[in-house]
Amino acid sequence: MIITDKHIHILQKAEELFAQNGYEGTTVRDIATAADVNLAMISYYFGSKEKLIEILFKERMEGTKLRIEAVVNNQSILPFQKLEIIVDQYIERVFNSQNFFKVMLAQQMLQKNEVIIRFMTQYKLSYATLIEEVIQEGRRLGHFSKDDIDTLLLLTSMTGTVMHTVVSKDYYREFNKHNKLEEQDLDTVLKQKLSRHVKNIFKVTLGYEQ
């Protein structure tokens, strides 16, 4: 299937609506209106609403694995530094694509679409495998003192902490003094705090001493 600019435009609007109202809470008419195309164009371009979200996942998840593979395979970076880069990359990616990650979280909860489940499983497991490699490397070099490390729990702690922060931004604004902050400025603050916090979680979980 060939993805044109029109596809991309519709997908982007659909993504916004899915993040805002959920998949079931978004109608094909909503998408058509938001994308400023005729209702029938959704079927014409994507076949169905279900195919549309599947194509959205295919589009968004392409090339995700490559970036962290480059880090893991780089010999000149020390294991813990690799993990720090992975953490920062993840935070950056979530904050740059908040809508998609919300859609992803919703899909992870509902587990209705087989195609999407496969995408996400593949994504998560390859991610975990790469991190596992780095942890093994760190252990071989004697950088990490803990020897009963649950990689997936550590990964889940990272994704859970970051995702939950994005999802509950409003509480954050209300509880702290950040009422006056602009959306982007709040994001900058949160990214910095998350980076420090998650790296700390890695540090203590792995038993890393600089």
Added chain:
Amino acid sequence: MIITDKHIHILQKAEELFAQNGYEGTTVRDIATAADVNLAMISYYFGSKEKLIEILFKERMEGTKLRIEAVVNNQSILPFQKLEIIVDQYIERVFNSQNFFKVMLAQQMLQKNEVIIRFMTQYKLSYATLIEEVIQEGRRLGHFSKDDIDTLLLLTSMTGTVMHTVVSKDYYREFNKHNKLEEQDLDTVLKQKLSRHVKNIFKVTLGYEQ
């Protein structure tokens, strides 16, 4: 409004379906069928589908705050021990009410219903306030060395880690060797791991030395 056994039964089935298929993905007919009552009974008992989920939240969130208040106000427990109890209580509560917490997470993402938003905000903020008190107490006693503690980030890290673990249990099963484990046994393993992990996060974030 008086809640009868019939109400409770219907709410329980609705909760299951909302967790499984989302609020929009669950029809009133689905609920009626699952609860084995006539379709019209849902309107008769709750007024509407929206009122039903609001009443579900009201029911489930009652008395949540009380339990941790009892811990916080207990003078014979040391600050960090209080936090440990709070962590274990939270984990226990999520695992005992997985369906409701999934519904809650979905509602937190979508933020559509004003009544529910108020419930959740009140819940989260009172939770954060109580934890803040314990942290202040620990700082006064010189138990915690860190002085720039972001309570809400710490709380979000706990809820995010625990919730994400519940939501992505399937990945966990697949990645680790737990394929053979029964649902309940897996939960026991995860609860233990989470308890240790989250307490560690608290420890390192607060700068607690025993």
Added chain:
DNA sequence: TTGATTTTATCAAACATTTGTTTAAATTTG
């Protein structure tokens, strides 16, 4: 306890909208 009366609960059917998708004609593009 009776039996009449009112209130509450249950039901199948119907209601008006909204849903995703298709059609067939019209328009634009190469």
Added chain:
DNA sequence: CAAATTTAAACAAATGTTTGATAAAATCAA
């Protein structure tokens, strides 16, 4: 001119809610 795109209209199915009739339960005077 032929293929690809766009359109308004229509389609059947599904949606939340209401209706009006019936059954069951509760209330109460005798």
